[in-house]
Amino acid sequence: MSTELFFVQLINGVQYGLLLFLIASGLTLVFGVMGILNLAHGSMYMVGAYLVWYFVALTGSFTVAAILSAVIALGLGILIERMLIQRLYNRNHLDQVLLTIGMIFVFNSLQSILWGNDPYGVAVPEALSGSVPFTDNSSYPIYRIFAAVICIAIAAALYFLVSKTRLGMLIRAGESNREMVEALGVNIKSLYTIVFAIGVMLAAISGIIAAPMSSIVPGMGESVLITCFVVVVIGGMGSIKGAFVGALLVGIISTFAAVLIPTMSNMIIYIFMILVLLVKPQGLFAK
Amino acid sequence: MIFEKRTERIFLAIFFLIALCIPLFMEDNSFFVGKITTILILAVFVMSLDFLVGRVGLVTLGHALFYGLGGYLFVILTPEYEAVNFWIYAFYVLGVSALIALIIGAVVLRTSGIYFIMITLAISQMGYYFFFDSLEFGGGDGLFIFIKPETSIFGLNFLNLDNPTHFYYLALLGVLITLLTIKIVLRSRFGRIIEASRLNPERTEALGYNIFAFRLISYVIGSTLAAYAGLLFALQYGYVNPQFMTWEMSGTALVMSILGGMGTIYGAILGTITYEGLQYFFEHVSEDWKLFMGGAIILMVLLLRKGLAGYLEKLLEK
Numbered sequence: 001m002s003t004e005l006f007f008v009q010l011i012n013g014v015q016y017g018l019l020l021f022l023i024a025s026g027l028t029l030v031f032g033v034m035g036i037l038n039l040a041h042g043s044m045y046m047v048g049a050y051l052v053w054y055f056v057a058l059t060g061s062f063t064v065a066a067i068l069s070a071v072i073a074l075g076l077g078i079l080i081e082r083m084l085i086q087r088l089y090n091r092n093h094l095d096q097v098l099l100t101i102g103m104i105f106v107f108n109s110l111q112s113i114l115w116g117n118d119p120y121g122v123a124v125p126e127a128l129s130g131s132v133p134f135t136d137n138s139s140y141p142i143y144r145i146f147a148a149v150i151c152i153a154i155a156a157a158l159y160f161l162v163s164k165t166r167l168g169m170l171i172r173a174g175e176s177n178r179e180m181v182e183a184l185g186v187n188i189k190s191l192y193t194i195v196f197a198i199g200v201m202l203a204a205i206s207g208i209i210a211a212p213m214s215s216i217v218p219g220m221g222e223s224v225l226i227t228c229f230v231v232v233v234i235g236g237m238g239s240i241k242g243a244f245v246g247a248l249l250v251g252i253i254s255t256f257a258a259v260l261i262p263t264m265s266n267m268i269i270y271i272f273m274i275l276v277l278l279v280k281p282q283g284l285f286a287k
Numbered sequence: 288m289i290f291e292k293r294t295e296r297i298f299l300a301i302f303f304l305i306a307l308c309i310p311l312f313m314e315d316n317s318f319f320v321g322k323i324t325t326i327l328i329l330a331v332f333v334m335s336l337d338f339l340v341g342r343v344g345l346v347t348l349g350h351a352l353f354y355g356l357g358g359y360l361f362v363i364l365t366p367e368y369e370a371v372n373f374w375i376y377a378f379y380v381l382g383v384s385a386l387i388a389l390i391i392g393a394v395v396l397r398t399s400g401i402y403f404i405m406i407t408l409a410i411s412q413m414g415y416y417f418f419f420d421s422l423e424f425g426g427g428d429g430l431f432i433f434i435k436p437e438t439s440i441f442g443l444n445f446l447n448l449d450n451p452t453h454f455y456y457l458a459l460l461g462v463l464i465t466l467l468t469i470k471i472v473l474r475s476r477f478g479r480i481i482e483a484s485r486l487n488p489e490r491t492e493a494l495g496y497n498i499f500a501f502r503l504i505s506y507v508i509g510s511t512l513a514a515y516a517g518l519l520f521a522l523q524y525g526y527v528n529p530q531f532m533t534w535e536m537s538g539t540a541l542v543m544s545i546l547g548g549m550g551t552i553y554g555a556i557l558g559t560i561t562y563e564g565l566q567y568f569f570e571h572v573s574e575d576w577k578l579f580m581g582g583a584i585i586l587m588v589l590l591l592r593k594g595l596a597g598y599l600e601k602l603l604e605k
Contacts, residue, residue, distance in 0.1 A: 037401065039538075087589055093401075094346065098545045099588045101538055105581025113575055226412060226534060233405040266416035270409040274394070277406050281398045 001259070008138060009255055015144050017251020018151035019210060023224060024231040024243045025158060026202030032238025033175050033195045036085065036096050040103035042225030044200045048073055048207025049216045050111055053120050062125035066208045070201055077200030081193045089192075104222070111218060120216040147209050154205065155244060162240065171195060175238070230273045236283030245284060289470040294596070294603040295553045299466075302556060306459055310452040317451040321523070324451070326563045327458040328519045331465045333543045334555040335512035338469045340541070341550025342478075343505040344485035345396075348404050349411030351536035352391075353510040356384055357517025358527030359418065362430040373436040373448065377518060384514035385507050392506035396499060408534055419529040429528025432521060448522060458519055462556065465512050469552055472508060481505055546587060548596025557595050 001009075027041045048069055055065030080103070088096050124143045131139040162168040170191055173181045182188045214220075231250050235242025250269050257265040276284065290296045306327070313319050332354055339345045360380045365371045395406045418424050425431075438446040438457075446453040472478050484491040484498045492498050521527040530536070539562075547558020565583055569576035591598055 031401075037404075084585065084589075091592070094340070094541075094545050094549060095588050098542055099585055101542055102581045102584030102588065105577045105584065107581075109575050109578035109581060113578070222535070226408070229405055229408065233402065233409075237401055263420055266420060267413050270413045270416075273409050274406060274413075277398055277402060278394065281402060283402070 004134075004138060005259075008134065008140070009259055010252065011140065012144075013252035013255035014248060015148045015251070016255055017248035018148050018155075019206060020227060020231050020251055021244050021247035022151045022154055022209070023203055023206040024228045024235075024247055025155070025240055026199035027228050028232045028235070028238055028240060028243045029158075029171075029202070030196055030199040031232070032240070033171050034085075034089075034192050035093075036088075036196075037093060037100070038199070039097060039100040039225065040107060041199070041203050041228065042221030042223075043104050043107035044073065044077075044203035044221070045207040045210075045224050046111060046221035047076070047107065048204030049122075049211045049214075049220065050115055050120075050207075051204070052208040052211045053122050053216050054115065056122050062122070062212075069208050070205055073204030074197050074201045076204075077197030078193055080200065081196040085196060086189070086192070107221070108218065117218050122211040122216070124212045143212055147213065150209055154202070158202075158240065167191075167194070227269070230269050233283055234273050234276050236285040239283070239285040242283055242285030289467075289474050290553075292600065292604065294600045295551070297603060298553055298557065298596075298599065302553075303459075303463075306462075310455050314452065320451045320455050322567070324455045324458045324523060325520070326559060327455070327462050328516050328523065329540070329543070329563065330556045330559040331458075331461045331519070332513050332516035333540045333547070333559045334462075334465050334469060334552055335509045335516065336537075336540045337544040337547070337550060337552055337555040338473075338512075339505065339509035340544065342469075342473060342485065342552075343481050343502060343509070345502065345506060345509075346404050347407040348534060348537050348541070349407030349409070350510070350513055350540060351532050351534070352407075352411035352414045353384055353388065353513040354517035354520070354536065355414065355418070355527065355529070355531035356387060357381075357514030357519075358521030358531055359424065359430065360384060360514070361518050361521060362432055362527060363424070365436070368434060370434050371436045373438040374440060376436060377515070380518050381511050381514060385511045388507045388510035388514075389503070392503045392510070396502055396506065408537075411532055411534060411537060415529050415532040415534075418532065425528070427529060429526055429530075432525045432527075435522060435525075454523060458523075461515060461519055465515070466552065466556075468508070468512065472505075473552075477501070477504075542584060546584070546591075546594055548594030551594070551596040554594055554596030557599075561595060 023041075023045055026044070027038060030036055030038055030041075051069035051072060052062070052065045055068050056062055059065055059068075084099060084103070085096075088099055124141075128143045128146050131141045132145070133139045162171060170181065170186055173186075174188060174191055178188055181191075227250065231246040232243055233246075234249060235244070235246030249272070253272055254265065254269050257268040261268070280286065290299060306323075309323055310320055332350075336347070336350045339347055339350070357380060360383050361376060364379050364383070365376055391410055395403060395410060398406050418429070419427055435448040438444060438448060446457055448454050448457070473482070480491065480496050480501055484496065484501060488498055517527070517531060520531070543558040543562045544555050545558070546562060547556070548554030566576065566580055569579040569583075573579065593600075
């Protein structure tokens, strides 16, 4: 592998890893704070991608479409938490698994009813099209760099939110002792609603960002969900820092594997995850 | 009596009575008999999962790996154009599956809780991609069974697997054997320790039992039963492909078992029939059957706390 190819792959891997982090962050946040394993998290990613495609076609502006989609996703998150998730806090984890599997069915079906089963694509916004020259005979698309920057910005915002704000303080407190937080007069119910809605919105934003880089197809949510599980497990369930490290590792490893060992590239992240769990059974940044 | 609850006895009596008679009335309708055969095979798979998740406490999301292995191992182990003996080769397939389960179990049982769910998922995904990306095992198309095995025992031949009705009774026998195996295991001293280690692992360990070993043996039993179900399914349809091993397959089985009533074993049969029945019904009513199916699943989670078996028990016990 030439140095040039190596760097291109490395950047690809980091960029893919950052996107994975954005999807996985919502999953791990919801699990860490609420103890809920949301199998429908991938569906929210799909919803984001389809919504942005729909609104781009409607309004013609990617920015407007992205904002509209993110807001709708936030509302959807509040609605789902209030109507369904909230009823299951006192039930066991398997009931939650069952409920979220039911949600996958519903979302996949709604997608096919509303938008059909044809694959769609979203054009890269004009201001971000084109590419930057990398070396003499290779270049890198501007949109991918933009996507990576957005992912880093959101990661930073999330870090700020969780570690510096009052809401973040409540989230961290809720993670370690929910009864105590409740006893201190915090309305834990609305805290949970907010956290779940943020989780849904993060997944949808990832779908929005990914839309111009990938095709929008039925079932896109499920394939991303499993990769997210791998990311979150490697990092340690519930740890946002862990998800960040896990996502970059998975992104880089799978990008290089696709070039170096194509016949095994699909298996390699699972092998990596199993190795990590054998050394650290609770993931790299276990709490 | 290995069937402790009244509801359980009533349900199983009605189930086996109806199941035994179905082919008598439906002899001409081989599609229907085939459909019910598939449901019976799935019930074997779901019971084996219910045993692991509900009774041993091992929540696996990778159970379909063994379902697929049952099919693949059969095709791999048998000579291609020869009618082998079903019982002998089923024995080989289950033996190899048990060995694989022993090795995988020794690895995955080092983790627990949510990490166990995830590591089982990862291993079954590895299996999926192993077969999907392999040329020698047919890749995404999978492998075909060209000649169905014969089933003679000591020279006596009761069953012709090409006959849907005969195959139906083979599947029903599978349900009976699986049910009895699980029930007998649970009633034994071994089963009591398993139950204890699910309810209170620390205390069971303090009593001197090696929980790891007990769980490992249970994992091998559950996985081997799943492989038997996969073997039957592959024989019924004459092929095996990576779709047998998807995580959706594991997830669906988990849904069926929770729907029926986790850990009740007979509830797994009830859950499988209900799920398949609903799906069949919705598929015929509407193109968007998934919407109704999803809605039905969500409603049942919200309304039935202990699954269908729990609801039945509320009606029939006392």
